[in-house]
Amino acid sequence: MTADVEALQGGIRLRCSRSCPCSRGHCLTSCPAALSEPYGCPFAARCWPVLPAHHVSTLYLAKHRAQELEAQGYVTIQELPDGLGLNPQAERQRRARAGRPPTGRGRPRPSLESFSPPLAFLDFETVQFAIPLWDGCHPFDQVPAQFSCHRERPDGKLDHHEWAPEGPGDRVPRSRRRVVEACAGARAVVAYSAGFEKGCLDALANALPYQAAALRDVAFRLADLLPVVREHVLPPGLRRGASA
Numbered sequence: 001m002t003a004d005v006e007a008l009q010g011g012i013r014l015r016c017s018r019s020c021p022c023s024r025g026h027c028l029t030s031c032p033a034a035l036s037e038p039y040g041c042p043f044a045a046r047c048w049p050v051l052p053a054h055h056v057s058t059l060y061l062a063k064h065r066a067q068e069l070e071a072q073g074y075v076t077i078q079e080l081p082d083g084l085g086l087n088p089q090a091e092r093q094r095r096a097r098a099g100r101p102p103t104g105r106g107r108p109r110p111s112l113e114s115f116s117p118p119l120a121f122l123d124f125e126t127v128q129f130a131i132p133l134w135d136g137c138h139p140f141d142q143v144p145a146q147f148s149c150h151r152e153r154p155d156g157k158l159d160h161h162e163w164a165p166e167g168p169g170d171r172v173p174r175s176r177r178r179v180v181e182a183c184a185g186a187r188a189v190v191a192y193s194a195g196f197e198k199g200c201l202d203a204l205a206n207a208l209p210y211q212a213a214a215l216r217d218v219a220f221r222l223a224d225l226l227p228v229v230r231e232h233v234l235p236p237g238l239r240r241g242a243s244a
Contacts, residue, residue, distance in 0.1 A: 120186035
């Protein structure tokens with residue numbers, strides 16, 4: 001370790017000299033979009049004014065492209081013209097900010113055909129322990145630890161089902177039973193980014209092969225709401241992403 005540290009000593013003075021202008025309030029970049037790479041700059045708020053709403057730096061997964069656009073004189077997303085070749089998510093933002101549909105693929109209604117009532121709305125949470133708490137788990141396994149499910153009743157109201165372990169005992173049989181009961185009777189089990197919920201159901205099924213059929217039936221009924229939102233909706237609160 002000592003030899004490794006000594007090898008770095010020669011560059012300390014250079015690094016300090018480079019940081020001094022920043023400490024005096026002189027920013028080393030002309031583009032605020034670059035201030036988050038590789039980490040957020042602690043002097044950003046002092047050197048740069050508050051950016052306007054929907055600044056080009058908020059384009060989704062387009063950090064370097066945003067720097068180019070700002071250098072070309074664009075400030076906000078609504079100023080951007082057609083034909084820039086933005087990635088699909090950023091183009092969706094641009095269209096929405098211009099007052100146009102986020103995509104040119106029509107209304108979301110056709111995408112909702114797989115969401116046939118009665119519905120259940122399922123959400124899992126997982127944990128990853130270095131030292132597993134439960135039998136059959138390995139270090140840092142992504143283990144389903146709790147779930148919440150709202151199931152639609154015939155009158156349109158929702159019944160809420162939930163489960164979380166109360167200790168290090170065997171959680172799988174009880175969680176499996178609760179999930180199946182919560183989703184019973186639902187024609188479609190709605191999840192947001194359903195691949196995650198499917199992975200949790202598969203993990204529970206693999207832990208209890210003799211009870212896997214009922215869990216895989218729930219997985220078969222999963223309906224993913226994320227593509228509907230991603231392709232057709234851009235609520236202002238989501239800004240540049242589609243994460244709920």
